[in-house]
Amino acid sequence: MYTDIVVTEPYFNFSSIQESMTEILFEEYQFQSALRINAGSLSAHHYFHANPSELCCLVVDSGFSFTHIAPYCRGKKLHEGIRRINVGGKLLTNHLKEIISYRQLHVMDETHVINQVKEDVCYVSQQFYKDMEIAQLKGEENTVMRDYVLPDFSSIKKGFCKPREEMLFSGKYKTGEQILRLANERFAVPEMLFHPSDIGIQEMGIHEAAVDAVQALPEDMQPHFYRNVVLTGGNALFPGFRERLEAELRALVPAHLPVSVLLPSNPVCYSWEGGKLLAHSPDYEEMVVTRDDYEENGHCICEDKFDI
Known part of the structure; x- marks a missing residue:
């Protein structure tokens, strides 16, 4: 049984x-054969396959450990236009x-649970200071506040957000439910993607890094990149992320x-789907290194073939 593999690795x-x-x-x-490639290259392949008339795209891949712009x-x-920001989902979860x-509650050992909280309740603010003011209001006027029921792993297997009506008018919850009350944390945590300096990380935000990446390229190509910015990675799933990035770039x-x-409809699997398309494309055979090639030439054949 012969098996081929496509494996992704970081830039540089x-x-x-x-x-x-x-x-x-x-x-x-x-x-039997291997192809080492960047995840962003697979995303780009997917994008060009779906949009054959386009020549350029800017892949913004914001994942667990880093955010890459290529x-x-x-x-x-x-x-010359590749940028990396050391802000990803892991940093956001740890900060939360x-x-x-x-x-409220000591949760430093509960990474998995708090990661789920982040995915369930966090969003990217379109007007940070306005949301900050709302988060300080009392009662019904505070439209930002949410109560999150933590799992106890016996009767509650997975945490969930309380409906707003229940939160405002019940006055009392079931005994035994452990509640987290979240207000400005909901948008202040994802804000780090745009302003890492808020927590002392001296790096550009995603929008600034994207512009910096494009400005490093020939001037006549730049408009094509701004017109085709593709979001991938888990952080792209935050509600409001796409709109905020577009507004920040527009400014x-x-x-x-x-x-x-x-x-894309599934930004987490976008590069994987690109890899699937690539494996079925006529160019695939030219890109891979076979075991025979490797045994004959050693690692140097990979350096020649793989544009990492």
Whole structure:
């Protein structure tokens, strides 16, 4: 039984790691052929496959550990425009754990539960200061506040958000339910994607890094990238993320250039679907390194073939 593999790795991966990975794929696991590629390249392949008339796109991949911004032209990535921000879902979850532990309940050991809280209740604010004012109001006027029921893993297997009516008018909850009351945390945590300096991380926000990436490219190509910004990764699922990024870019990009940000229906699997398309494309055979190639030429064949 012969098996091929497509494996993703970060941009500018260390050559020692690349070498070890290739060795493991061919010598330990005996794959018949391998393709090492960036997740962003698979997303770009997916986008160009769906939009054959487009020449360029800017992939904004905001995942668990990092956020990468990478420009692609005719399927090739442009190295001079690749940017990385050290802000991802893990940092947001950890920050939410710290806030809740400081204000309400010690949850520093409950990463999985708080990650679920973040996914269920957090959103990206369109008007941060206005939302901050609403979050300080009392009673019904505070439209931001939510009560979240934590799981006890016996009767409540998974946490959930209380309906607003129940929260406002019941006055009393079932005994035994452990409640987190969340207000400005809901939008202050995802805000770090746009303003990492809020918590002392001296880096650009996603919108600034995207503009910085495009400005590093030839001027005549720049309009094409602003028009084709593709969001991938789990953080793209925050409600309001696409609209906020588009508004922030619109404020920074020259007025005569159109700005458009695309959110795929499933941003988490977008690059995986791109990999599936690539594996069935006629170019695939040309891109891979076979085990025979590897045994004959060693790791240097991979350096020549894989544009990492």
